[in-house]
Amino acid sequence: MALEIDLVTLFPAMVAAPLAASIPGRIQEQGLAAVRVHDLRAWGLGRHRSVDDAPYGGGAGMILRPEPVAAALAALRRPDSTVILLDPAGEPFRQARAEDLATRPHLVLVCPRYEGVDDRIRGMVDLELSIGDYVLTGGELAALVVVDAVLRLLPGAIEAASLEDESFARGLLEYPQYTRPAMFAGQGVPDVLVSGDHGAVRRWRLRESIRRTFERRPELLAGRAWTAEEAQLLDEVRLAEAPGGASELPEGSAGSG
Ligand code: SAM
Numbered sequence: 001m002a003l004e005i006d007l008v009t010l011f012p013a014m015v016a017a018p019l020a021a022s023i024p025g026r027i028q029e030q031g032l033a034a035v036r037v038h039d040l041r042a043w044g045l046g047r048h049r050s051v052d053d054a055p056y057g058g059g060a061g062m063i064l065r066p067e068p069v070a071a072a073l074a075a076l077r078r079p080d081s082t083v084i085l086l087d088p089a090g091e092p093f094r095q096a097r098a099e100d101l102a103t104r105p106h107l108v109l110v111c112p113r114y115e116g117v118d119d120r121i122r123g124m125v126d127l128e129l130s131i132g133d134y135v136l137t138g139g140e141l142a143a144l145v146v147v148d149a150v151l152r153l154l155p156g157a158i159e160a161a162s163l164e165d166e167s168f169a170r171g172l173l174e175y176p177q178y179t180r181p182a183m184f185a186g187q188g189v190p191d192v193l194v195s196g197d198h199g200a201v202r203r204w205r206l207r208e209s210i211r212r213t214f215e216r217r218p219e220l221l222a223g224r225a226w227t228a229e230e231a232q233l234l235d236e237v238r239l240a241e242a243p244g245g246a247s248e249l250p251e252g253s254a255g256s257g
Helices: 012-020 022-029 066-076 095-101 119-124 140-151 160-164 198-216 228-241
Strands: 003-009 033-039 081-092 106-110 127-130
Touching: 003 012, 003 066, 003 140, 012 022, 012 033, 012 140, 022 033, 022 140, 033 140, 066 106, 066 119, 081 119, 081 140, 095 140, 106 140, 127 140, 198 228
Parallel strands: 003 033, 003 106, 081 106, 081 127
Antiparallel strands: none
């Protein structure tokens, strides 16, 4: 088994269906990964399996008590585990982290609810991840995002070539893609894509990746290592997009690769 994942939640049904469908489901059927979902209430306290309580100091909402979460971690953690807490204050989840997690043998994901978990749990996890600067009602959707992004990177999960050019894999957004029909809503497709010239297609795609990233996510370009060809294409894009060479890119970022 390449990767094992244990997911702890108060709402197992919420995560079961997305994990069983489509590519995540097929990856598990192929034996490339196993995802097990655990109900945190199994470690709840007392006859009512209680998991939450009011915040010390007062205030709105309920807080997940530390004991049930700690008990879940004690039951699930192994020497080779990476325990992840989903939390808005966590590390922003990015593709590089997904690639890193895809190489690990065992992930345990903890999905808090309510106003979050007692802070003393943070010292019991290896990593805190946030999927963005907004607040969800619980960690389940965030955990699904992380698991989905990781599963598709497992060797054999999807065609390796599909991963090579896609957004963020090389620090760039993906180039524009087209399929039939050749004319749609008055718009054709770029001539180069039907030219049969594979070299020209490759170079056009690289240039469009750079252009799209330059226009939409220029912060991704800063600090990136550039090949000579990429640096040349970046210069072309800069000239075309910002006459006079004005650019927010740091000087010297081009040509360092
Ligand atoms: N009171 C918390 C705060 O202000 O940071 C928000 C709690 S939120 C309503 C409940 C849970 O949803 C969080 O503890 C976390 O597990 C999950 N969650 C919400 N937004 C998230 C995000 N952007 N990334 C990861 N997890 C998130």
